[in-house]
Amino acid sequence: MGRGAWLLERLLVRGTAAVVEDAGGRWRRVRLEGVGGLDWKPGHHVRVQVGELSFRAARDLLRTYSVWDYDGDALELLVLGHGEGPGARWAGELQTGAGVMFKAPEGGFTVRESAAGHLFVGEETASVAFGAMMRSLNGPARAVVEVGDPADRLPIEGDVAWLDRGAASAFDSKRLVEAVASLEGLTPGTVAYIAGEAKTCQAVKRHLLHERGWPRRDIVVKPFWTPGRRGMD
Secondary structure (H helix, E strand, O other): OOHHHHHHHHHOEEEEEEEEEEOOOOEEEEEEEOOOOOOOOOOOEEEEEOOOOOOOOHHHHEEEEEEEEEOOOOEEEEEEOOOOOHHHHHHHHOOOOOEEEEEEEEOOOOOOOOOOEEEEEEEHHHHHHHHHHHHOOOOOEEEEEEEOOHHHOOOOOOEEEEEEOOOOOOOOOHHHHHHHHOOOOOOOOEEEEEEEEHHHHHHHHHHHHHHOOOOHHHEEEEEEEEOOEOOOO
C-alpha cells in the first residue's frame, strides 16, 4: 500500500451497507449503518472508496455522492448505478452487508436559511442534493430539474418543475436556461442554487446576472461534472 492510500485509509469512516436496492429509474439506494456522530448538513456530500487500496493515486479510488439523508446513525445515498465508470460499477455490484469506506460529509453547498426564498436549478446529478436541501426548508422554495427519463425523477418535496430531455445530452442545456427565464413570481431576496453540469451552471448564472439583474451574492453554484473532466468537487 502506498503512502497516499495509507493516509486515505486513516481518514475514512467505515459503515455497513444495510440496504442496497433499486430506487426507480437508474437510481440505487444505499443505506450505510453504524456511522453515528457525523456532522451533516443538507447539501453535503461524501467521497466513497469505490476500489481496492493500491499503488494508484488515492483520488482515483474515490467518487463523490450527495447525501440524501442522515438520521444520526445511518446515512442514505441515492446513486446513479448504470454506466461503465468505477462509481457506477461499485453501485451496481455492492451487496447488503458489505463494508463501505467514505470520507465524512463535507461541502459548502448548503442552504441559507435566512433567505427570503430558494430556487434550485440543475439536472439529475444535482437532484439528490436538492431533495435534501428542500426537505430542510420552511420558507418558499422552487426547483427546475431536468432528467433524461421520467423514471429518474426523485421524490423531492415542494414546487418542482420537471424537464424531460429524452435522448439529448445534459451538456450545455439550453432547456434549463429557457425554463428559468420563463419563471414568474420569484420573491426578491431569493437565493439561487445551481448545480450539475458545469457549462449549464454557468449559462444559468449568466442569465440570472445579466437578464434578471440577480445579485451575485444570491447565486450559489456547484458544478458537479462536465464531459472529459473528473473530480470537480
